[in-house]
Amino acid sequence: MDFAIFIKILIAAVAAGTPFVYAALGELVTEKSGVLNLGVEGMMLVGAITGFIAMAKTGSLLLAVGCGMTAGMLMAAIFGVLTLTLMANQVASGLALTIFGIGLSAFLGLKYTSIALPGIPELPIPLLSDIPVLGKLFFSYDILVYGSLALLAIVSWFLYKTRAGLILRGVGEAPKSAHALGYNVVRIRYIAVLFGGAMAGLGGVYLSVAYTPVWVEGMVAGRGWVSLALVVFATWRPLRVLFGAYLFGAITIAQFHIQGLGIDIPSQLLSMLPYLATILVLVVISRDLTAIRLNSPASLGITYHPENQ
Amino acid sequence: MNNTPRLELQGMTKIYPSVIANDSIDLRIYPGEIHAVLGENGAGKSTLMKAIYGVVKPDRGRILWNGKPVVIQNPAHARKLGIGMVFQHFSLFETLTVTENIALAMDDSPRLEPLAERIRTVSADYGLPLDPERLVHSLSVGLRQRVEILRCLLQEPKLLIMDEPTSVLTPQAVRIMFDTLRRLAAEGCSILYISHKLDEIMELCHKATIIRGGKVTGYAKPAEETAASLARMMIGKELPICSGKRPVISGRKCLQVNDLSTKSADPFGTDLQAINFSVSEGEILGIAGISGNGQQELLYCLSGERLVDDKNLITIYDVPVGHLNPDQRRNLGLGFVPEERLGRGAVPGMSLTYNGILTAHRHGMVKNGLLRFRKAAEFAQQCITGFSVQCGSKDDPITSLSGGNMQKYITGREILQQPKLLIVSQPTWGVDVGAANVIRQAMIDLRNNGSAVLVVSEELDELFEICDRLIVLAQGRSSPSLQVQDTNKEEIGLWMSGMFPGGPKEKTPRTTTQEQDGYVC
Numbered sequence: 001m002d003f004a005i006f007i008k009i010l011i012a013a014v015a016a017g018t019p020f021v022y023a024a025l026g027e028l029v030t031e032k033s034g035v036l037n038l039g040v041e042g043m044m045l046v047g048a049i050t051g052f053i054a055m056a057k058t059g060s061l062l063l064a065v066g067c068g069m070t071a072g073m074l075m076a077a078i079f080g081v082l083t084l085t086l087m088a089n090q091v092a093s094g095l096a097l098t099i100f101g102i103g104l105s106a107f108l109g110l111k112y113t114s115i116a117l118p119g120i121p122e123l124p125i126p127l128l129s130d131i132p133v134l135g136k137l138f139f140s141y142d143i144l145v146y147g148s149l150a151l152l153a154i155v156s157w158f159l160y161k162t163r164a165g166l167i168l169r170g171v172g173e174a175p176k177s178a179h180a181l182g183y184n185v186v187r188i189r190y191i192a193v194l195f196g197g198a199m200a201g202l203g204g205v206y207l208s209v210a211y212t213p214v215w216v217e218g219m220v221a222g223r224g225w226v227s228l229a230l231v232v233f234a235t236w237r238p239l240r241v242l243f244g245a246y247l248f249g250a251i252t253i254a255q256f257h258i259q260g261l262g263i264d265i266p267s268q269l270l271s272m273l274p275y276l277a278t279i280l281v282l283v284v285i286s287r288d289l290t291a292i293r294l295n296s297p298a299s300l301g302i303t304y305h306p307e308n309q
Numbered sequence: 310m311n312n313t314p315r316l317e318l319q320g321m322t323k324i325y326p327s328v329i330a331n332d333s334i335d336l337r338i339y340p341g342e343i344h345a346v347l348g349e350n351g352a353g354k355s356t357l358m359k360a361i362y363g364v365v366k367p368d369r370g371r372i373l374w375n376g377k378p379v380v381i382q383n384p385a386h387a388r389k390l391g392i393g394m395v396f397q398h399f400s401l402f403e404t405l406t407v408t409e410n411i412a413l414a415m416d417d418s419p420r421l422e423p424l425a426e427r428i429r430t431v432s433a434d435y436g437l438p439l440d441p442e443r444l445v446h447s448l449s450v451g452l453r454q455r456v457e458i459l460r461c462l463l464q465e466p467k468l469l470i471m472d473e474p475t476s477v478l479t480p481q482a483v484r485i486m487f488d489t490l491r492r493l494a495a496e497g498c499s500i501l502y503i504s505h506k507l508d509e510i511m512e513l514c515h516k517a518t519i520i521r522g523g524k525v526t527g528y529a530k531p532a533e534e535t536a537a538s539l540a541r542m543m544i545g546k547e548l549p550i551c552s553g554k555r556p557v558i559s560g561r562k563c564l565q566v567n568d569l570s571t572k573s574a575d576p577f578g579t580d581l582q583a584i585n586f587s588v589s590e591g592e593i594l595g596i597a598g599i600s601g602n603g604q605q606e607l608l609y610c611l612s613g614e615r616l617v618d619d620k621n622l623i624t625i626y627d628v629p630v631g632h633l634n635p636d637q638r639r640n641l642g643l644g645f646v647p648e649e650r651l652g653r654g655a656v657p658g659m660s661l662t663y664n665g666i667l668t669a670h671r672h673g674m675v676k677n678g679l680l681r682f683r684k685a686a687e688f689a690q691q692c693i694t695g696f697s698v699q700c701g702s703k704d705d706p707i708t709s710l711s712g713g714n715m716q717k718y719i720t721g722r723e724i725l726q727q728p729k730l731l732i733v734s735q736p737t738w739g740v741d742v743g744a745a746n747v748i749r750q751a752m753i754d755l756r757n758n759g760s761a762v763l764v765v766s767e768e769l770d771e772l773f774e775i776c777d778r779l780i781v782l783a784q785g786r787s788s789p790s791l792q793v794q795d796t797n798k799e800e801i802g803l804w805m806s807g808m809f810p811g812g813p814k815e816k817t818p819r820t821t822t823q824e825q826d827g828y829v830c
Contacts, residue, residue, distance in 0.1 A: 170402045173405065174402050179364070180396065293577060
């Protein structure tokens with residue numbers, strides 16, 4: 001494999017990884033507050049179709065992004081009401097949300113199945129993108145890719161440098177203690193859940209509007225689940241989520257190229273490769289028990305009953 | 310002292326669905342006063358304090374703060390008034406640093422660097438040195454309490470509530486804390502001191518309000534009372550005492566632990582390092598030490614919930630058992646009462662009878678793989694009568710019992726099986742005085758009948774009352790053993806902080822590189 005192909009794979013990997021970056025960072029914030037939302041796949045699908053419809057009708061990327069994020073948030077709001085207000089089980093509610101999202105997105109997308117969109121333009125950064133090789137590799141993506149990198153910076157800064165982030169981590173670590181100090185656990189968790197929904201929706205929009213700008217039923221194709229896995233195997237650390245997402249993207253693209261070279265490996269086996277390799281790598285780099293305990297929210301998935309004091 | 314009480318409670322009432330936690334309680338505390346709230350577990354002390362701190366809302370009653378009525382909305386409001394609280398079960402965040410923990414309790418979003426500096430100065434000033442950069446999970450229980458106290462001190466409270474603060478401290482650490490409290494009181498801070506330990510209250514407190522069953526049963530000046538008179542007000546009868554131990558001709562060695570070392574399964578747990586001790590027939594061996602010094606890990610190894618690599622490290626009557634599971638060890642005559650009653654000691658949803666079968670099935674309750682319910686019911690009834698368990702019936706779920714009755718039932722279940730070796734962890738945690746006495750007496754009787762008994766407890770009073778010999782567990786190491794009559798609480802207290810021959814000694818707090826790890830990416 002020559003160098004040019006290698007660079008091409010890397011560039012394609014960034015695009016392939018971007019939906020995961022959005023969805024997984026959103027879920028990371030949700031989980032840091034102690035809530036496990038397994039509905040990422042459903043929220044991404046609903047975000048994808050709403051964004052697609054808005055783009056098809058108006059051609060405005062801004063509107064598509066806005067609609068997709070709002071749709072994801074509405075989905076997350078359903079989950080929030082169920083688990084935070086009505087105190088339903090988070091795992092069951094999350095699974096239900098995914099199933100609901102699959103159905104709803106298929107229904108909304110009935111009339112849009114054969115339409116293709118033009119996609120969104122690359123936005124090379126002047127001067128920097130003219131640097132040979134590196135310019136192409138680092139500075140010539142579309143705006144949503146840059147957006148996902150900004151999101152990484154914001155999430156890391158928020159969680160580890162701001163007081164609000166400290167409170168969020170505190171709530172995920174020990175909700176009872178946070179309550180005893182006077183923090184409104186349920187409200188903080190609502191905000192985290194809604195943020196997670198918005199980001200999952202945005203990840204969906206990227207898929208349907210930029211990555212493969214055409215609506216296909218169920219087009220998220222398990223990416224929501226992979227995002228959930230990325231958060232866990234990256235041990236709730238934002239930078240590792242990004243690394244995992246790009247690794248997954250890179251192997252996905254690479255195995256296409258390998259299939260294209262006509263090497264005699266069953267394509268089904270190659271398709272498994274990204275899942276296996278990503279999880280394996282993340283497990284290996286994140287196997288320090290103390291680090292896991294330090295970064296994982298201790299109350300994850302446990303329903304919080306404010307009255308039970 | 311001026312004449313307006315800093316805090317006055319009038320007719321405070323809090324009703325929970327099943328119980329009246331507080332029944333029109335009146336209480337008055339003046340500036341500079343250390344005021345005890347004395348009562349047994351479940352008397353309603355904690356509920357009352359949470360009402361003052363705004364964590365729970367009272368159903369009736371008035372709170373006067375400096376003479377003016379207030380309705381305390383939430384803890385932030387309480388803090389604004391100048392009320393600080395140190396919780397019995399710490400409200401700390403384990404994966405955050407000391408500074409971050411304290412920042413979370415401040416209302417004016419301080420910047421972290423100057424705050425760390427203030428923590429350093431104030432903690433040194435009060436003789437409670439603390440490293441602000443350390444992660445809370447790496448702190449000992451005593452240091453964690455320091456964090457809680459400092460968290461309050463930094464807000465310069467007018468009223469400090471301490472909920473059972475000494476239950477986790479060595480006698481030496483208690484001294485330091487008392488000095489801090491006296492100094493605070495001298496500076497004009499009022500202190501509400503909640504406890505059921507009579508000697509502490511007599512030593513420290515100016516006044517006391519005594520609560521029983523949610524009601525005030527008396528007001529007293531502790532210095533003018535005797536332990537007996539306070540106890541009468543607290544439990545409504547004389548303080549029961551255990552009947553004496555019969556001298557037993559020391560029997561054969563029963564349990565032997567040789568150089569047991571393991572890594573803890575919990576990354577924040579304590580690794581065991583070369584634990585050595587033995588228990589003989591007819592003696593009670595006590596393991597003293599503050600929780601978190603390897604007790605959990607040791608008990609998991611002894612019960613068989615965790616297997617050890619070399620089966621010879623643990624032997625019962627010279628039979629290696631390190632590789633045997635709990636059921637196989639029970640067949641060799643082991644009885645085990647874990648500290649978590651629900652979940653480990655008993656199955657919450659099951660009736661008393663079924664919970665009896667769980668460990669006693671080997672005593673004729675199973676025939677050809679089928680349960681013999683008549684036998685099981687007889688056994689459950691024996692436990693209930695023999696240990697005066699107060700319950701509706703043996704068919705009620707075990708969760709319907711109070712903590713003390715549940716503990717009596719579980720201990721009874723093990724003792725009635727006549728174990729050759731009984732291991733009990735924290736036998737009287739959260740158990741009222743009456744039930745505690747029944748349980749201690751049962752252990753003494755078992756010993757008098759020639760069984761070996763091992764008790765792990767944080768309560769030094771309890772260990773000195775029932776044990777023949779003591780060892781101490783500190784930072785995963787075991788001390789040599791001492792005959793109870795040859796030692797005293799001060800010595801054991803020192804040993805608890807690691808200062809025993811071959812012990813880990815006091816280590817200076819140090820930030821490890823690992824702690825930084827949590828903050829990279």
